[in-house]
Amino acid sequence: MIVIDNVHKAFGPKQVLRGVSMLIPEGETTVIIGRSGTGKSVLLKLIVGLLEPDEGTITIDGRRVDLMSESERYQMRRRFGYVFQGAALFDSMTVADNLVLGLYEHGERNTEVLREEVVRNLVNVGLLPDPRTVSASVFNQAYEILANKKPAELSGGMRKRVGVARALVGSPEYIFYDEPTTGLDPITSEQIDDLVAALTHKLDVTSVVITHDIFSVYKVAHTVIMLDEGLIRFRGTPLELRSSHDPVVHEFLERYAHSHAEVP
Amino acid sequence: MIGEDRTTSSDDGEEGGLLNATFGALGRVLMGFFAEFGRIVLLLRSVIRYIPTAIRSRRLVLEQMYMIGVGSLPLVLLIGSFTGAIAALQATNLFAKFNLLALARPFVGGSIATVVFTELSPVLTALVIAGRVGGSIAAQIGTMKVSEQIDALEMMAVHPSRYLAMPRVMAALVMMPMLIVFSDLVALLGAFLLVILKFTFQPADYWDSIRRFFSVYEIVVGMLKSATFGGVTALIGCYVGFNTEGGAEGVGNSTVRSFTLSSAAILVLDALFGYVL
Ligand SMILES: Nc1ncnc2c1ncn2[C@@H]1O[C@H](COP(=O)(O)OP(=O)(O)OP(=O)(O)O)[C@@H](O)[C@H]1O
Ligand SMILES: [Mg+2]
Numbered sequence: 001m002i003v004i005d006n007v008h009k010a011f012g013p014k015q016v017l018r019g020v021s022m023l024i025p026e027g028e029t030t031v032i033i034g035r036s037g038t039g040k041s042v043l044l045k046l047i048v049g050l051l052e053p054d055e056g057t058i059t060i061d062g063r064r065v066d067l068m069s070e071s072e073r074y075q076m077r078r079r080f081g082y083v084f085q086g087a088a089l090f091d092s093m094t095v096a097d098n099l100v101l102g103l104y105e106h107g108e109r110n111t112e113v114l115r116e117e118v119v120r121n122l123v124n125v126g127l128l129p130d131p132r133t134v135s136a137s138v139f140n141q142a143y144e145i146l147a148n149k150k151p152a153e154l155s156g157g158m159r160k161r162v163g164v165a166r167a168l169v170g171s172p173e174y175i176f177y178d179e180p181t182t183g184l185d186p187i188t189s190e191q192i193d194d195l196v197a198a199l200t201h202k203l204d205v206t207s208v209v210i211t212h213d214i215f216s217v218y219k220v221a222h223t224v225i226m227l228d229e230g231l232i233r234f235r236g237t238p239l240e241l242r243s244s245h246d247p248v249v250h251e252f253l254e255r256y257a258h259s260h261a262e263v264p
Numbered sequence: 265m266i267g268e269d270r271t272t273s274s275d276d277g278e279e280g281g282l283l284n285a286t287f288g289a290l291g292r293v294l295m296g297f298f299a300e301f302g303r304i305v306l307l308l309r310s311v312i313r314y315i316p317t318a319i320r321s322r323r324l325v326l327e328q329m330y331m332i333g334v335g336s337l338p339l340v341l342l343i344g345s346f347t348g349a350i351a352a353l354q355a356t357n358l359f360a361k362f363n364l365l366a367l368a369r370p371f372v373g374g375s376i377a378t379v380v381f382t383e384l385s386p387v388l389t390a391l392v393i394a395g396r397v398g399g400s401i402a403a404q405i406g407t408m409k410v411s412e413q414i415d416a417l418e419m420m421a422v423h424p425s426r427y428l429a430m431p432r433v434m435a436a437l438v439m440m441p442m443l444i445v446f447s448d449l450v451a452l453l454g455a456f457l458l459v460i461l462k463f464t465f466q467p468a469d470y471w472d473s474i475r476r477f478f479s480v481y482e483i484v485v486g487m488l489k490s491a492t493f494g495g496v497t498a499l500i501g502c503y504v505g506f507n508t509e510g511g512a513e514g515v516g517n518s519t520v521r522s523f524t525l526s527s528a529a530i531l532v533l534d535a536l537f538g539y540v541l
Contacts, residue, residue, distance in 0.1 A: 050415050074421035082419040088412035092404075102420030105427065166416075 001026050002047060002174075002206075007056035009042055016042050018230040019056070029200045029207040029220045033252070034227035040210045041085055043227070044176050047208075048080055049073050078106070081167030081175040085182075085210075087159045089151040089166070095122075096147035099166050118147060121165040126191045127158065157184045164192060168199070175199065177209045181216055193219045214256040217241070226252065304503050307425065311433050311499065314426040318434055324427065328435035332397050332494075333442060340443045341450050343392055347384050348451030351376050352458040365463070372459060373470040374477025380451045381482040382489075387534050389447050390493035393440065394526040397494075398501040401432055402522035405505025406515040414506065429502040433495055440494030441487035448483065489537050496533065497526040 002024040009017040016039040024030050032040050045051040047058055049065045058065045060076060068076065089098050097104075099121060100114045108114060122128045127146060131139045151159055164180050177196065181189040197220045199205045209220060217224055217238055224241045226234035226249055234241065234249045244250065318325050355376055359368040405428055408414050417424050452474065459465040504522040508514045 045415070048419065050418060070423075074423070077419055077421045080419060082416070084412045084416060086412055088416040090408075090413055090416070091411075101417075102422060105420070105422045 001061060003059040004043075004047065005057050005059070007043075007046060007053045007058065009039070009046060009051065009053055016230055017046075017053075020227070020230070020232055021056075022225060022232060022235065024206065024208060025223070026206050027200065027204045028222040029196065029209060030223045030225060031209045031211060031217050031221035032225050032227060033211065033217060034233075035252070038227045039230055040227055041178050044082075044178055044208065044210065048077060048082065048176070078102075078170070079173045081169070081172035083163050083167045083175070083177040083180050085178040087151075087163035089159055089162055091151045094148050094150060095154070095162055098151070098162060099169050103170060117169055119143060121168045122146065122162075124168060124195055125161040125165045126188060127161050127165065157188060160184060161188070161192070164195075171203065172205070174206045174208075177207065177211075179210050179212065181211065181213050189213060189216070190219075196220045214253070303507075304499065307429060307503050307506070308499055310423070310425040311430045311502075314423070314430040315434065317426055318430065321426070321431060324431040325434050328431045329439050332393070332432075332435050332498075333439035336393060336396055336439075336443060337446065339392055339396060340389055340447050343388055344385060344447035344450040345454035347388055347447075348376070348380055348454030348456075349458040351379055351384060351451070352455035353462070355379075356459060356463050360463075369465065369469055370473050370476075372465070373455075373473030376455045377452060377474045377478060378482055380455070381448055381486045383534075385444055385447045385451055386486045386490040386493065387530065389443055390440070390490060390497065390530045391527055393436075393443075393494060394497045394530060395523050397436065398497040398522045398526045399519045401498060401501030402504040402508070402518045403515055405502055406508030406518040409506060409508045410511055410514055424506065429499070429506075432498045432502055436494035436498035437491050440490040444487055444490040445483075448486065485537075485541055489534065492533060492537075493530045496529050500526040500529060 004020055004022045004024075007017055007020045008015075020043060032043065034040055042051060046053050047060075047065070049068070052066065063072070063076070065073070065076070089095075090101065093101065096115075096118045099118045100108070103114060103117065119128065119131070122143075123130060128142055129139065134142075151162070154162065160180065160183060164177070167175055167177070175196075180196070181192050184192065193216050196207055196209060196216075200207055200220070207220070209216065211217060221238050224234065224236060224238055225232055226241075228248055234244060234246060236244070241249065242253070352372070355372055356365065356368075359365045359372070405414075408417075408428075414424050417427060456467070456470055459470055460467060501522045504518045504525065508518040510517075
């Protein structure tokens, strides 16, 4: 369980978070929504210690992140998967190396094990066909082509999915997704949503998803949190979100309803 | 009258203000310098902590050694040969000016060698490397910083000092002295060609002179210096890279900043070496 208590964060004169307190329950999916620039990404980075709060504390399974030693912090991070908003793939490395860098650097040198992990997760995010549905030679060919590509040779959506696949490597207990479906086509988006939901259900993963995609919210969320102007504006189930009378929440949902209604 | 009055009355205040402002600015610059120096030392400490992992991560170190060593060799050879030729030209011209060339003949080769081994070759090579290697380290790590790749490393529980900084610093420490040996050799050749062709020396004169004055100590000093310069250049490149902010523009600034800082460091260290050794 992750407990966030009264967290403040500013960048220079810019106050981003002004006292955020929340609880991320085990084995559930928490979705964070909110307008651009309200500090959603900053909040995720604060939790894993990539940024430090100016005030307030973050506790993961009873241990305060700010009091952890460097090695404890790295130990903690090995239990996390993190999908970055901009994918953040290592651009000097192939897709396969991107996925297994962490495992390799922590001592896993068995190429069979590494390859299996790459295959499993690329299939998970739909970048490779299910090996049971195609012949081995077709699959291997598809694998060789994709696994040896550099990030610069991929489309934006493919990069995003490789980013998701990389976060799943090593079967983490916590997975943080920073806008995993932004920029993807509706079919792939749905596939990723299904994946997020399935991981939570089948593997008891605790997920936190930042999204601008209202369909994802309804599909995966146990709890929805809306950030507004550096504070939590709403917290509740997707159903409660839909029936909220808060004007800010209401306006936010209205906009989505309209933007999607306009699509022919 | 009124104008004069105003000047005198405001003079006092302005002088005090100016003095304060000057000291304030100087103070800030000094504080900034020491804070930055402190952070570089911290980075150095964490690089040193990870040196024992170099064997396990030899692939990373070897990659960097190739980049720094083999990649820089053509440029180092070019600079080295011209350095030698120019040093020879200056030395012989000077002797010729005072009509001492005949007398100086036995000393020309040896004095060129000393100057090249201890000063010219290490410093000029280091400055070239500061531009080529330091700049590229800062740009590469800076790009990784602004595109969240450093954060991604952190999330894989891979320490950036171990994965990025240590291999670069190690590779520079090892490769720079090797580059210097090549640079020394071509510099002697460059000088040789010049004195033979322009001043019609006998080849034997030149090589005898070098052999007579040659000391291993000078080469060792040159290699020691260049290892230090290389290590510092790589360290500063990493430091500047890790502290890059603000997209492509930030990366560009980092490249320049890394070159400026490391060339200043090289010249200061060279003066220190001259004082100590
Ligand atoms: N490293 C940083 N340095 C300075 N300012 C930052 C930094 N990171 C974030 N900010 C600022 O913090 C604010 C919140 O950023 P954040 O990325 O968390 O927004 P967000 O809610 O994720 O928005 P979006 O939906 O567009 O991704 C922004 O105004 C941004 O400019
Ligand atoms: Mg964001």
